[in-house]
Amino acid sequence: MSTPWRDEVARVAGLARIDLTPTELDRLSGELEVIVHSVARVSEIATPDVPATSHPLPLSNVFRADEPEAPLDRDEVLAQAPAAQDGKFLVPQILGEDA
Amino acid sequence: MSAPDDLTRLTAADLAARLAAGEVSSTEATRAHLDRIGAVDGPVHAFLHVSADEALATARAVDQARAQGEPLHPLAGVPIAVKDVVVTRGLPTTAGSRILEGWVPPYDATLVRKIKAARLPILGKTNMDEFAMGSSTEHSGYGNTHNPWDLDRIPGGSGGGSAAAVAAYEAPLAIGTDTGGSIRQPAAVTGTVGVKPTYGSVSRYGLIALASSLDQAGPVTRTVLDAALLHGLIAGHDPHDSTSLTDPVPDFAAAARLGATGDLTGVRVGVVTELRGEGYQPGVLARFEESLDLLRQAGAQIVEVSCPHFEYALAAYYLILPAEASSNLAKFDGMRYGVRVEPDEGPATAERVMAATRGRGFGDEVKRRIILGTYALSAGYYDAYYGSAQKVRTLIQRDFAAAFTQTDVLVSPTAPTTAFKLGEKLDDPLAMYLNDVATIPVNLAGVPGMSLPSGLSDDGLPAGFQVIAPAREDARLYRVGAALERLLETRWGGPLLKDAPELEVAK
Numbered sequence: 001m002s003t004p005w006r007d008e009v010a011r012v013a014g015l016a017r018i019d020l021t022p023t024e025l026d027r028l029s030g031e032l033e034v035i036v037h038s039v040a041r042v043s044e045i046a047t048p049d050v051p052a053t054s055h056p057l058p059l060s061n062v063f064r065a066d067e068p069e070a071p072l073d074r075d076e077v078l079a080q081a082p083a084a085q086d087g088k089f090l091v092p093q094i095l096g097e098d099a
Numbered sequence: 100m101s102a103p104d105d106l107t108r109l110t111a112a113d114l115a116a117r118l119a120a121g122e123v124s125s126t127e128a129t130r131a132h133l134d135r136i137g138a139v140d141g142p143v144h145a146f147l148h149v150s151a152d153e154a155l156a157t158a159r160a161v162d163q164a165r166a167q168g169e170p171l172h173p174l175a176g177v178p179i180a181v182k183d184v185v186v187t188r189g190l191p192t193t194a195g196s197r198i199l200e201g202w203v204p205p206y207d208a209t210l211v212r213k214i215k216a217a218r219l220p221i222l223g224k225t226n227m228d229e230f231a232m233g234s235s236t237e238h239s240g241y242g243n244t245h246n247p248w249d250l251d252r253i254p255g256g257s258g259g260g261s262a263a264a265v266a267a268y269e270a271p272l273a274i275g276t277d278t279g280g281s282i283r284q285p286a287a288v289t290g291t292v293g294v295k296p297t298y299g300s301v302s303r304y305g306l307i308a309l310a311s312s313l314d315q316a317g318p319v320t321r322t323v324l325d326a327a328l329l330h331g332l333i334a335g336h337d338p339h340d341s342t343s344l345t346d347p348v349p350d351f352a353a354a355a356r357l358g359a360t361g362d363l364t365g366v367r368v369g370v371v372t373e374l375r376g377e378g379y380q381p382g383v384l385a386r387f388e389e390s391l392d393l394l395r396q397a398g399a400q401i402v403e404v405s406c407p408h409f410e411y412a413l414a415a416y417y418l419i420l421p422a423e424a425s426s427n428l429a430k431f432d433g434m435r436y437g438v439r440v441e442p443d444e445g446p447a448t449a450e451r452v453m454a455a456t457r458g459r460g461f462g463d464e465v466k467r468r469i470i471l472g473t474y475a476l477s478a479g480y481y482d483a484y485y486g487s488a489q490k491v492r493t494l495i496q497r498d499f500a501a502a503f504t505q506t507d508v509l510v511s512p513t514a515p516t517t518a519f520k521l522g523e524k525l526d527d528p529l530a531m532y533l534n535d536v537a538t539i540p541v542n543l544a545g546v547p548g549m550s551l552p553s554g555l556s557d558d559g560l561p562a563g564f565q566v567i568a569p570a571r572e573d574a575r576l577y578r579v580g581a582a583l584e585r586l587l588e589t590r591w592g593g594p595l596l597k598d599a600p601e602l603e604v605a606k
Binding site (some may be wrong): 008009012013015016017018019020021024028030031034035036038039040041042043044045046047050051052053054056057059062064065072073076077080081082083089091092093094095097 | 144202203204206297298299312313338339341342344385403411414415417418425429432433434435436437438439441442446447448449450451452453455457458459461463467469470471473474480483484486487488489490491492493496516528529539542543544545546570
């Protein structure tokens with residue numbers, strides 16, 4: 001059954017690229033509503049005069065020495081890929097239109 | 100069976116001393132721990148993968164090097180377990196997720212490189228909640244870990260596997276990671292020691308990221324000194340992690356040894372008003388008060404401090420973490436590593452393969468948090484949710500800064516309750532999240548925190564005592580922690596773990 005939260009979860013799951021079953025959609029819409037309601041209280045104290053913090057110990061101008069390093073071993077990497085061919089990752093077609 | 104010659108009962112420091120003195124070999128010690136894993140890990144299920152051959156090869160190499168008089172790291176030859184969220188070249192790494200089933204990383208995390216360079220045999224990879232999302236290991240894609248104190252109860256999480264491994268004498272040392280309490284809460288409920296270092300003290304390179312501004316790896320052990328020794332080994336600047344601190348690594352072990360004298364004269368200890376009281380189990384509070392008395396008797400000055408914004412920490416955390424996680428986990432798209440699932444019908448485009456792979460590969464809690472994080476970051480909601488949560492983070496940092504003008508360390512119970520029954524909170528995400536109410540503010544502010552056992556609650560299960568220090572002052576944790584550990588063990592007549600029931604040993 002369509003409800004605002006169920007529609008919202010379906011929309012967000014599309015953005016996040018996760019296929020959900022109808023049962024998962026039902027359950028997650030109930031849970032998301034409860035959780036969002038609970039965490040929304042952050043806005044009670046987030047007044048305009050408080051600056052935002054994105055990092056606990058801010059560092060600036062971090063560089064590392066420009067020295068060559070050995071890259072990962074290509075064959076070792078490709079051996080762990082779901083599919084590989086000719087020394088490259090083999091992936092499904094990227095675009096939806098007919099080839 | 101706890102004969103003094105049982106190598107699995109030794110602390111890492113004692114085992115290291117015996118190895119250095121040539122009284123035992125690393126091969127013997129490693130084999131003893133592998134045997135112990137074979138004997139008890141069936142019902143405990145702390146390990147997802149046991150790397151016996153690799154561990155024994157390292158042990159033999161250490162023994163040979165020692166015989167030839169080569170200089171060795173003090174912990175060389177002491178076996179260690181590594182949480183499965185840390186990548187290990189040549190050893191399977193899943194982060195507890197089915198989406199990475201069978202993946203063998205092509206590189207080592209920096210902390211693993213340090214462990215290998217110091218020649219600690221790696222016993223295996225420990226179980227955890229999927230991508231470190233959880234407080235019980237019940238969200239692992241490979242079955243939950245059981246608490247060695249009571250196999251019907253949770254070992255904490257996300258690092259329940261590492262905590263259970265050291266509590267069950269399957270390893271003297273383990274690596275954990277802590278994003279909101281995943282080292283400290285498991286330590287509390289298993290009667291062990293765990294430390295979340297200052298953010299940036301230990302490199303995050305090679306940790307499968309959950310929330311990049313909160314994640315930190317640290318030691319999981321049975322004693323404070325062992326934690327200090329392991330922290331010293333894995334800490335230090337790493338050019339591969341741009342958030343890694345450039346400061347020299349303090350001598351944590353020296354701080355622990357100083358603390359073990361039991362003298363805390365002049366140390367100012369702040370009790371956080373907001374982290375006690377409602378929601379805390381009476382037995383947990385009683386053990387906390389007794390520990391405060393011991394600190395007072397050791398010469399510490401106990402003061403009460405208020406951190407008024409801590410009550411908003413949980414809400415801020417459950418916006419910041421899912422937001423960062425939803426971004427970090429976008430890389431699991433079924434293209435370069437892990438499993439790939441094709442849609443049941445319709446065209447197999449990359450986008451549809453990604454959605455099918457994630458629908459099948461991720462568990463419930465991971466889906467829940469990615470959906471929440473994507474929602475909080477989506478157009479129209481960003482300022483109200485994520486933006487406000489970042490402001491709360493500032494207010495929590497200010498609370499810590501104000502508290503540390505009056506105190507050297509802050510203390511609280513680590514978790515509000517002892518270990519609950521498996522399944523008890525699985526259907527109530529908010530109740531599960533409350534386990535981390537006392538540990539989360541530490542991650543939001545990037546400061547270091549430790550949990551050590553404070554005794555057994557009324558239900559006979561372990562309770563944890565949390566010590567928090569200002570950023571870069573991790574050494575204070577070791578001093579205060581070692582002092583309290585010494586005083587408590589004098590009262591108990593030995594470590595708390597001696598009161599744990601003996602696990603049934605498989606033949």
